[in-house]
Amino acid sequence: MMMAILVMFLILFLINPATSQPINNTENNIxxxxxxxxxxxxxxxxxxxxxxxxxxxxxxxxxxxxxxxxxxxxxxxxxxxxxxxxxxxxxxxxxxxxxxxxxxxxxxxxxxxxxxxxxxxxxxxxxxxxxxxxxxxxxxxxxxxxxGPLGICGNQSASEPTFRQDVDGMLSDIRVATPKTSNYYVASTTQITSENTTVFAIAQCVENTNQGICRNCINMAYANLYTCLPSTEARFISMGCFARYSVTPFFSDNQTIYITNLLKEDSSKVPVIAGAVGGACFLIIIIVSWLLFRRWKKSKKAKEDSPELEGAINYNYKDLQLATNNFSQENVLGKGGFGEVFKAILEDQSIVAVKRIEVGYEKAKAKVKEEFENEVKLVSNVHHRNLLRLLGWSSEGSNLLLVLEYIPNGSLDRFLWGPRRGTLNWKQRYGIIYGVARGLAHLHNEFHIKIIHRDIKSSNILLDNDFQPKIADFGLARFQPEDKSHISTKFAGTLGYTAPEYALHGILSEKVDTYSFGIVILEIISGRRCTDTNSDEPSMDYLLEHAWKLYENKKQVKFIDETLDVSKHEQHVMQIIEIALLCTQSPVSTRPTMSEVVSMLPNGLSLGNRKLTRPTLIDHDRRIRIASMNKGIHSEMPKERDTKVQLQSVEVYDEVDVMEKGINVDTHS
CATH class of the missing domain: 3.30.430.20 (Gnk2 domain, C-X8-C-X2-C motif)
Incomplete structure (x- = not known):
């Protein structure tokens, strides 16, 4: 009990409860x-x-x-x-x-x-x-x-000697009961024994929350209100809950909630039952533990093979088939390495996106199933405004479907070099850059585990109606253990966006995403693919090298998309180009973390003691060897420009297409 109180007081120091004049709201119409x-x-x-x-x-x-x-x-x-x-x-x-x-x-x-x-x-x-x-x-x-949360204490103190003890008891009961009610709401009163005074109190969590979030919020509310005692009134306000007590009535006596049954299992006043009952319970625990152990041994492998599907709805396959008009080509929103994405209209008329994972032939099934389960595990537990939300899934035999948030504007690449090229102004482009940075910072540092996306590129960034970006396609994402600076694994990603230490040596860390983010910035500013060559120059440089040479010669303005008017923002654009080049630096230690990038972007670049150096570049021949090695394709590929080789239901293009189209190279470790 003492430990719990100490924790509550520690929370209070972080929240800084405020003191204000008591708000006179004795009538509910005020x-x-x-x-x-x-x-x-x-x-x-x-x-x-x-x-x-x-x-x-x-x-x-x-x-x-x-x-x-x-x-x-x-x-x-x-x-x-x-x-x-x-x-x-x-x-x-x-x-x-x-x-x-x-x-x-x-x-x-x-x-x-x-x-x-x-x-x-x-x-x-x-x-x-x-x-x-x-x-x-x-x-x-x-x-x-x-x-954040706010505690407000009244400026009048009670004179009754038992006020603190009696009100604390009532608040403690409310703290226990509120998360257990069906609507996360409790109203209660207590009589102060030394005086003819009644204290009124309520606690309420937002109705669309869950019990765990409600419990945490109400615990924080209790800790705040406790520090206000013996004030005659106090309030706690946060996004998730509200709590208040006052000696002034603000609801009727007949509106209290009966909570005695909700307190029984938590009450310290329940007498300890010993003797035969205790012995019987111990015997039952032994028997149940033995039975559960046997059951666990039989089902261990099945549990290891099943995805963690918390927070996602298990949809019926036939319902999704109907919603997509039997996966009609008219409903196709896009195509990726492992399947297609369809627009779907559900029975309640809501619009979603359905990603169908193609299994291919028998040898590919294990890897494709791994991709499916990986994406469900990751996305169903990650929530951020700049990350695409997973709504549900369906798995019936070889039919693997992900139900995702529908983003009507489609992917960023359509606005950079597709049919909507030139429609994004600088404010919108900067907002996209900043939003992607925030999403990656959340994956790397703000989630309870570090997640590396591994495939950040313009086609995996979707834009909502307000052109806010949402990072999509978590099929290649990996966890990074907290005690390791990197992990070694086979290359999986898209050539042109992937950091050299990962593409060449399989060294994977969150800085791989930083590198890819830097490349995406260059694409957003230039309006060109990272795999495009600079056809105006005899050197035929790829985008990164072209950007670096212009930076060295202080001619970055020539790098800016010709459709983009930056007359009022030229200095800001120059700073963002420098941040992009900083993200692509080698060695890895010279690249900023995504949290650092988020802090750099609004205020302009702050290099400190760091000096930009020429990035490590992967030339044309190395890119072809990486693509061939990771796909098991012979180095002497067909020379015809339009030739395609089918392998494991994934289209593998010749070396010209790999360079010019940024085709995925997916090998799952």
Missing amino acids: NTPIRSFCGRNPPIILSNFINNRNSTFTEIRRQISSNGVYYARSQSLSDGDSVFGVVQCRNYLSTAQCLACLDAGVAELDRCITGNGAYISFDNCFLRYANYVDFFNNPDVVEDAGF
Whole structure:
């Protein structure tokens, strides 16, 4: 118990509870803002943003108008500048009071036109909107909200000597009970024994959360409120939960929640049962353990071979077949090394992307199944606004399907050298660069394990309606143990994007992704493929070498895409080119981490004592040998430009195509 209290106090030092004047809200029809925030990232087209925000608020209000509905969310995605909105009312309110709080929040947030995200909190409700969907499924996501949890203590202290003890007991019970209720809400009261005073308290987690997140949030709330005692009132506010106590009534006595049954298993007051019952329990444990051990031995291999599918829905194959119109070519969104991606309209009319993994002939099945399970394991547990979200999966025999978030704009390469070339301005291109950096930093440093993507390239970066990037295709991704600086493995990736130490020697670390990211930056700025040669010069340099030579000669401006107007941003573009070249440096230790890159990008390059040197380049002949070695293709490949060799259901192109099209070289370790 002492250890738990110490941990709670440690949390308090990190959160810094604030002290404020107590907010007088004795009547539930009074809504005084406690905390609000307007985002800093401006919308692309203000009129589109306002229309989508109004539409989102209107739909949320319609939902809340139903009796007994305290939580609602909606989204509007028309014409870009998407808006995702959420409201949570306290369960002691009437429908009219909930609507009044919502309307007060909408009126306040209507003034937030400088940013595409905002948040406001009242005692009676909170309202939030943003231009990304992550917090719909994870209320802990703060992203652009810009602030963390907050404790607010009142400025009046109770005179009753037992106040601290009695209120602490009530808050402790609420802490245990709230995550166990069906709607994550508890309202309770306690009578102060020394005086005729009643203390009212509630705790509430956002309804779309899960028990684990709710428990963590309420534990933090309890720790904050405890430090406020003996204040006569206090509040705790965070994205995931809200808690409050006060000697002023703010709900009726008949609105309390019966929680005694929820406390039994956690109560320290339960008497210890000894003797025969204890002995019987011990005997049962021995028997059950023996039976479980036998069962574990029989099923060990099956468990090792099955993917961890937490957080993803297991879809029916026939439903997905129907949703894609029997995988019609008209629905194809793209093609990759291990299959095609289809647009699908589910029964509820929601649009998703379905990736069909092609198994090929018998010898390829094990590797393809490994690719499938690898992607499901990784993506189902990773959530970030710049990473493509896995919605579900289907595995029936050789039919392996991934159900993914649908991104209507498609991949970045379409905007750089495809049919939509020249439509991205510098602000949008920089936003894509920054978003990809944030996504990679999350994979490398902010997730509970380090994940290396291994195949960062323009065709694996998708753009949503607001041109926010989402990193896709985790089939080649690998874990990196915390105690190792790198791992040694066979090469798997795309020539032209892959770091030389990995392509040539199989040395894999997170800096391989950094290198690939640098190459993608050069593509975004130049509007050219990394495998294109500089046809205007006799040297026929690839993109990286061309960029380096222009940098050496202080002529980087010639590197910029001719369709891009950077007259007002030329200096900024020059700095981003330097960051790209820094990401491609050798040795590996001279490359920045992706977290460092994220901090460099907004403020311009800060080299410190580092000096840019000529990157290690993989020439034409080496690229051909790598492609041949990793595919088992004879070095003397067919000379005809259009010749293709079929191997394990993966198209392998001749050396000219490998150079010019950046074909995947996939060998799974």
